[in-house]
Amino acid sequence: MTDTATLSAVGVGPGDPELITLKGLRAIQESDVLFVPQSRDGDQSLALRIAEPHIDHARQTIVTLPLPMTRDAGELRPAWRTAAETIVAALANQRRGAYLLLGDPLLYGTFVYLWRELNALQAPLRVRIIPGVTSFAAAAAAGGVPLAMSNERMIIVPAGYETDAATLRRFLSDFETVVLMKAGSALPSIVAALEELDLLDHALYAERVGMPEELIARDLRSLDLQRRPYLSLVIVRRGDML
Numbered sequence: 673m674t675d676t677a678t679l680s681a682v683g684v685g686p687g688d689p690e691l692i693t694l695k696g697l698r699a700i701q702e703s704d705v706l707f708v709p710q711s712r713d714g715d716q717s718l719a720l721r722i723a724e725p726h727i728d729h730a731r732q733t734i735v736t737l738p739l740p741m742t743r744d745a746g747e748l749r750p751a752w753r754t755a756a757e758t759i760v761a762a763l764a765n766q767r768r769g770a771y772l773l774l775g776d777p778l779l780y781g782t783f784v785y786l787w788r789e790l791n792a793l794q795a796p797l798r799v800r801i802i803p804g805v806t807s808f809a810a811a812a813a814a815g816g817v818p819l820a821m822s823n824e825r826m827i828i829v830p831a832g833y834e835t836d837a838a839t840l841r842r843f844l845s846d847f848e849t850v851v852l853m854k855a856g857s858a859l860p861s862i863v864a865a866l867e868e869l870d871l872l873d874h875a876l877y878a879e880r881v882g883m884p885e886e887l888i889a890r891d892l893r894s895l896d897l898q899r900r901p902y903l904s905l906v907i908v909r910r911g912d913m914l
């Protein structure tokens with residue numbers, strides 16, 4: 673046991689429990705308490721589902737951190753502060769905890785908000801980050817698409833803000849590969865933009881990668897565009913798809 677409490681932010685990968693890293697697995701198994709935020713999109717409880725095969729419920733406690741159903745920073749900040757206080761209290765007496773996140777903790781993850789509040793509290797808590805397999809890496813592997821080769825450049829953007837044809841055209845003139853995260857409700861405009869740019873055959877759609885409900889599609893025309901979940905992304909390549 674260490675002489676201070678430890679909190680590990682563990683990226684559990686995109687869905688397949690076998691894509692948890694050995695280091696992440698060890699951090700989960702050595703934890704007394706596992707923390708998951710309650711999120712409006714449900715993706716954090718999925719992190720718990722991914723880690724589930726490795727949790728010993730007789731020995732480990734699961735703490736869900738409530739968050740308001742809003743993206744308003746003014747409302748969220750006090751909730752993160754409360755979450756940080758909950759963690760510090762739960763890990764008193766040198767206990768160990770793991771905060772579980774989908775994919776990698778530092779790629780569009782919630783941990784950074786919590787980290788900021790933990791730092792502000794100046795609590796005697798050692799924080800460490802355990803990287804995870806990102807969703808786009810798993811999607812590229814599942815779809816058999818190279819992300820970047822040689823001196824190619826790649827850009828990762830949240831789709832909601834970046835899906836019109838002019839923006840995509842600009843990205844694809846500067847980067848060989850564009851990863852559009854958070855595709856879900858933006859999919860109709862993504863497909864329209866790809867059609868306009870004649871790039872529909874240069875795209876991969878991936879949803880719930882590594883989960884039992886996984887869907888990988890090279891033909892985006894075949895999808896019901898209105899009914900796609902938040903846990904989805906699109907990879908567009910200017911050049912060869914293989």
Ligand SMILES: C[S@@+](CC[C@H](N)C(=O)[O-])C[C@H]1O[C@@H](n2cnc3c(N)ncnc32)[C@H](O)[C@@H]1O
Pocket residue numbers: 686687715773774775776777778779780781805806807808811852853854855878879880881882883902903904905
């Ligand atoms: C809040 S971000 C979390 C990203 C995550 N930290 C990562 O490293 O991939 C949520 C977005 O990640 C993508 N995502 C996460 N897991 C996914 C999965 N299993 N399948 C497809 N997309 C996924 C989707 O684009 C989703 O909208």
